[in-house]
Amino acid sequence: MPFILPDLHIEMPGWVASFLARYPEPIDTPRKRMEVAIGLSLENVKRTNASGQPGGPFGAVVFDEDGRLVAPGVNRVMAENNSVLHAEIVALMLAQKKLGTFDLSFGGTRALALYTSTEPCAMCFGAVCWSGIGHLVCGAATRDAEAVGFDEGPRHPDWIREFEARGIRVTTGLCRKEATAVLRTYVADGGVIYNAGGPSNNRG
Amino acid sequence: MPFILPDLHIEMPGWVASFLARYPEPIDTPRKRMEVAIGLSLENVKRTNASGQPGGPFGAVVFDEDGRLVAPGVNRVMAENNSVLHAEIVALMLAQKKLGTFDLSFGGTRALALYTSTEPCAMCFGAVCWSGIGHLVCGAATRDAEAVGFDEGPRHPDWIREFEARGIRVTTGLCRKEATAVLRTYVADGGVIYNAGGPSNNRG
Numbered sequence: 001m002p003f004i005l006p007d008l009h010i011e012m013p014g015w016v017a018s019f020l021a022r023y024p025e026p027i028d029t030p031r032k033r034m035e036v037a038i039g040l041s042l043e044n045v046k047r048t049n050a051s052g053q054p055g056g057p058f059g060a061v062v063f064d065e066d067g068r069l070v071a072p073g074v075n076r077v078m079a080e081n082n083s084v085l086h087a088e089i090v091a092l093m094l095a096q097k098k099l100g101t102f103d104l105s106f107g108g109t110r111a112l113a114l115y116t117s118t119e120p121c122a123m124c125f126g127a128v129c130w131s132g133i134g135h136l137v138c139g140a141a142t143r144d145a146e147a148v149g150f151d152e153g154p155r156h157p158d159w160i161r162e163f164e165a166r167g168i169r170v171t172t173g174l175c176r177k178e179a180t181a182v183l184r185t186y187v188a189d190g191g192v193i194y195n196a197g198g199p200s201n202n203r204g
Numbered sequence: 205m206p207f208i209l210p211d212l213h214i215e216m217p218g219w220v221a222s223f224l225a226r227y228p229e230p231i232d233t234p235r236k237r238m239e240v241a242i243g244l245s246l247e248n249v250k251r252t253n254a255s256g257q258p259g260g261p262f263g264a265v266v267f268d269e270d271g272r273l274v275a276p277g278v279n280r281v282m283a284e285n286n287s288v289l290h291a292e293i294v295a296l297m298l299a300q301k302k303l304g305t306f307d308l309s310f311g312g313t314r315a316l317a318l319y320t321s322t323e324p325c326a327m328c329f330g331a332v333c334w335s336g337i338g339h340l341v342c343g344a345a346t347r348d349a350e351a352v353g354f355d356e357g358p359r360h361p362d363w364i365r366e367f368e369a370r371g372i373r374v375t376t377g378l379c380r381k382e383a384t385a386v387l388r389t390y391v392a393d394g395g396v397i398y399n400a401g402g403p404s405n406n407r408g
Binding site for chain 2: 011
């Protein structure tokens with residue numbers, strides 16, 4: 001019997017496109033760009049699925065150099081039963097799909113930015129390295145995520161220096177308070193800190 | 205104008221299902237299971253796309269505890285223009301899709317194995333941590349990949365210990381020679397060591 005391969009069709013929730021339509025482009029300041037990423041993280045928590053389960057409290061957006069939105073991402077781990085689909089991964093995959101390249105730096109000639117509502121976990125750290133992103137901008141810090149029970153995983157201890165060594169600029173703590181508030185809201189409302197192997201070992 | 209979201213439909217190349225049909229299940233030894241992962245890596249190199257470009261020389265397979273094949277993965281970075289689609293990521297996503305869960309440990313009750321033709325890069329290292337995989341089995345070593353020009357990225361320096369601290373068993377160097385031979389073949393045949401930002405900074 002031939003092996004039947006499952007099919008991977010990854011869809012963004014329907015509300016994302018209308019949410020983004022609220023933001024006329026280009027979006028001219030870093031703070032306003034981060035507000036889009038944080039807005040996505042909050043909206044992802046508010047929108048529950050058929051079983052009343054909210055999405056993980058994480059959002060990310062790829063912007064071009066002029067502040068034009070290339071692609072959004074929200075955490076889709078529980079929604080798609082796929083532990084890879086953190087917000088950053090979704091945004092990077094959609095941006096590459098949209099621009100038709102696996103290298104968002106276009107051979108080192110461009111510097112697109114990834115705005116993420118929380119500093120990247122161990123996996124997303126590696127994914128950003130391979131993506132061709134030129135500038136990573138983070139909202140909530142790792143310790144903010146950990147303070148409410150999330151786990152960023154065994155990321156390289158010198159992750160910011162490692163990014164910079166690869167020519168990826170890093171900005172941390174932009175709208176940190178607002179981003180952290182979303183994490184807290186999610187947990188206070190009883191959102192699951194899901195996991196592989198138990199209820200307390202993942203970040204999403 | 206509403207933002208148009210691109211669609212992500214990730215397909216495995218057609219040859220994978222017939223390739224796997226050669227291996228009657230269950231596959232009863234670790235060595236034979238690794239041969240499937242290495243076989244996929246070699247076949248991925250041999251099968252060129254419409255532009256004559258081979259796939260990256262990396263294969264991975266998720267097996268259940270009895271040696272039944274759950275899902276295969278091959279590097280699809282260039283084929284799908286998606287820098288996330290390393291062989292391990294593809295195998296994990298397909299396995300989770302097939303089993304309908306983002307936690308392949310099923311709450312810590314199962315220990316599925318991921319066989320990979322080369323030790324995981326920085327991104328796949330993190331992805332394995334979140335996947336619920338219980339046992340990681342590697343063929344070629346990081347230094348074998350680096351010796352022919354690949355880059356595993358800024359993976360945590362103590363990656364094996366970090367896996368073990370999370371209850372993930374690690375076996376290295378299984379069929380290392382055979383796995384390394386595929387990496388060498390790919391490079392000797394002029395396969396691209398593609399990259400974000402230049403031709404020499406990625407692993408696939």
